[in-house]
Amino acid sequence: MAIKFPSLEFFQELARRMNANPAAFEKLGFCDTVMGMRVLGKNPHLYSLTFDVFECSDVRELSSPEGAGFDFVLEAPLALWKEMFESIQKTGHPAPAYTLNSLSHVGDRMKVVYDEPEGHDKFYRFMATIQAFVDQAADLDIEWA
Amino acid sequence: MAYYARDDFFNNPDVLERSVKILKGNLALEWMSLDLERSKCRPSQSRRGLTLADTNVGRYAWDQIPEKIRHNYSMAPRGAILPPGLPHLGYDINRKSEVWSENAPALYEESKSRHWIPSRQVPWEAVEKPAHSDEFERALAQLYTDLTSMATVLGDIPSKWVWRINQELVELKMWQCTQMFDAAQLADVFRKRAIAGGTGLGRDHAPLGELMKSVFDSSTYPCASASGYLLLCGLLQILLRHLGAVSTNAADETIARFGVQDVSRSISYGIGHMRYLLSQRPHEAKAIEGHLDEVENTAVGLLSAPIFVSTLALLTGGSRAAAGAAIPRVAALYRRFADEHAARRRAAGIASDKSPLEAFVREFEA
Numbered sequence: 001m002a003i004k005f006p007s008l009e010f011f012q013e014l015a016r017r018m019n020a021n022p023a024a025f026e027k028l029g030f031c032d033t034v035m036g037m038r039v040l041g042k043n044p045h046l047y048s049l050t051f052d053v054f055e056c057s058d059v060r061e062l063s064s065p066e067g068a069g070f071d072f073v074l075e076a077p078l079a080l081w082k083e084m085f086e087s088i089q090k091t092g093h094p095a096p097a098y099t100l101n102s103l104s105h106v107g108d109r110m111k112v113v114y115d116e117p118e119g120h121d122k123f124y125r126f127m128a129t130i131q132a133f134v135d136q137a138a139d140l141d142i143e144w145a
Numbered sequence: 146m147a148y149y150a151r152d153d154f155f156n157n158p159d160v161l162e163r164s165v166k167i168l169k170g171n172l173a174l175e176w177m178s179l180d181l182e183r184s185k186c187r188p189s190q191s192r193r194g195l196t197l198a199d200t201n202v203g204r205y206a207w208d209q210i211p212e213k214i215r216h217n218y219s220m221a222p223r224g225a226i227l228p229p230g231l232p233h234l235g236y237d238i239n240r241k242s243e244v245w246s247e248n249a250p251a252l253y254e255e256s257k258s259r260h261w262i263p264s265r266q267v268p269w270e271a272v273e274k275p276a277h278s279d280e281f282e283r284a285l286a287q288l289y290t291d292l293t294s295m296a297t298v299l300g301d302i303p304s305k306w307v308w309r310i311n312q313e314l315v316e317l318k319m320w321q322c323t324q325m326f327d328a329a330q331l332a333d334v335f336r337k338r339a340i341a342g343g344t345g346l347g348r349d350h351a352p353l354g355e356l357m358k359s360v361f362d363s364s365t366y367p368c369a370s371a372s373g374y375l376l377l378c379g380l381l382q383i384l385l386r387h388l389g390a391v392s393t394n395a396a397d398e399t400i401a402r403f404g405v406q407d408v409s410r411s412i413s414y415g416i417g418h419m420r421y422l423l424s425q426r427p428h429e430a431k432a433i434e435g436h437l438d439e440v441e442n443t444a445v446g447l448l449s450a451p452i453f454v455s456t457l458a459l460l461t462g463g464s465r466a467a468a469g470a471a472i473p474r475v476a477a478l479y480r481r482f483a484d485e486h487a488a489r490r491r492a493a494g495i496a497s498d499k500s501p502l503e504a505f506v507r508e509f510e511a
Contacts (some may be wrong), residue, residue, distance in 0.1 A: 004255045029259030030193065053192045096392045101402065105390040106477050116417055124382060124409035125255070128402050 002143040006039040016055035018134045031129040034075030042135045071119035076110040092138040197250040214239040236311040242425035246417030249320040256302035256323035263334035271396040284459040287347035298357045300328030302373040327407040352450035356443040372440040374415025378408045419493035445505040
């Protein structure tokens, strides 16, 4: 069954897959952060993902980042998220130009929004886990908004 | 030999007599009757296992370490009973604030759990048929040569200080050991990648050496921490991010993805260390700011070095022909580095309005 992107169900499914696959994520190590993913467009969406040890323990959609306690938020237009997931779906891992690192590197395509440098650096401390988390969409049947 | 034991044990007849008594069953068990604090520690989260934080209790807790350590200069583990006569180990860093960061124990646990194995996790077969030109490979090898030197110095920094730090600060020393191991492994993978690519290591150069020397020769540990973990690790982080962004194959992308994690932990420690230090000794800020400005000056030497700029330009443009046109993107990279470094300095409480890095990047952009 197709899952719509962006939607709460989409990120809940990634969380479910992560929590059902402890071996892969335990190998990557502890990941403790609260991050946001913002999809820009006509109908913008903001999702909060809480990573705790080896799991994604909480996923929710928010109307505002206020009080969410984000370490950082990855922010990009819908079209870019679509390109990224389509790249992931080709081989299971994105082409180098479509990794979260490459997309956010200079900030002209995907923005990393943060208040504190320590929060920002958590994106890099947990980079491998966060990339593996989104790579789980490789075989999802995605219905684009 | 510089240390002679307090007795010539082998030629002391009392030692032999005492040993014979014990061997006959007259055990000396006074050591068992200690009035020790009993504690039961269990993992607070079973998935995480028993962490340092879980054993941070009572007399064993790092909260119990005084700012000035006057009671123990021996190798005794913190919280153990200290009988008289323990040898003085000569530690000369005996102030908690000189080295401590509240996140060090958690970073130590994180470092162990996020340990990676480059020899097996990097898809080395991708290096055999890279999707880039020989000249791009040559530039990559040059960048990896520089990264190898930087990683080696990142291992040298904690190793220069760890043996001087009082044993009471054991969690901090454990964290430094993981920093050394991470640095060794980074130097290992950068060096291997340069050689495995076929063109081999590139040139060393004085501007890089001067930056490394100014960090390594920091006269105090706080100065080494600020310049090593805020500036040098910040530079390594953004170079690895850039490497990942310009990479054309899974090997370089993997090295960048995992490498960036290792150096980012040290940045977090550096900010935490400065905050803890300045919470206890705010007057230290001025000296550290001045030191960091000096080291930034040598960073400017590197960022402006023709070999360094042209390597980044070629990698950014993708070819020798496109390198010139890529200079504005290198300037954007430097701008991002300067902004992130300035934000870390502010967060750590050592901001500077005389930052040579900021002044240079402004000129470079112009």
